Amino acid sequence: DQQVKQNSPSLSVQEGRISILNCDYTNSMFDYFLWYKKYPAEGPTFLISISSIKDKNEDGRFTVFLNKSAKHLSLHIVPSQPGDSAVYFCAASRFVAAGNKLTFGGGTRVLVKP
């Protein structure tokens, strides 16, 4: 039972353009969502998070949108840079309960072409 899904395994985008990564979840108890970036042979690096009381959170080039009714979130990267090439994971948790253990999607590999 995959509670968090990233349906696009890969994404290719031109440098300077927008990258849009999507994530769907099924567990309505999730109320805190995060995006991580992972380079090979490194651990995931935290990018941005959003709680379910918001529908948008922005940090520099990264913006996360949350649509609770659709159980969908997305990450926008504008403008995309070659250094953004990595695997991106969305993750979900329950804000207070369950120790905030994270449930991850399967990842989307992003390639930014110069």
Next chain:
Amino acid sequence: DTGVSQDPRHKITKRGQNVTFRCDPISEHNRLYWYRQTLGQGPEFLTYFQNEAQLEKSRLLSDRFSAERPKGSFSTLEIQRTEQGDSAMYLCASSLADLKQGRYEQYFGPGTRLTVT
């Protein structure tokens, strides 16, 4: 400032041997998590500690796995009688729950890659 560190970075062992991994969290963080990641998948939760108390264990964590966090500082994850299916990246993360800011992000170490031959 040091982030989360893990040791060793790589471990190759023969089936049936015991292995132990260490994680040093960010010093002021009170929560410590272990995850496992296999190729092409996202990390999967194994267990977590609040200070020295182990508060939750995933059903993925068989009886051959044990984790400790003595004195609420570093943590160890031991796998006894390793099997080939244990081959994976073992990730440690730590966090400091910030109720006022509503932030609970976890910071990950570089991982320990285990290969069981």
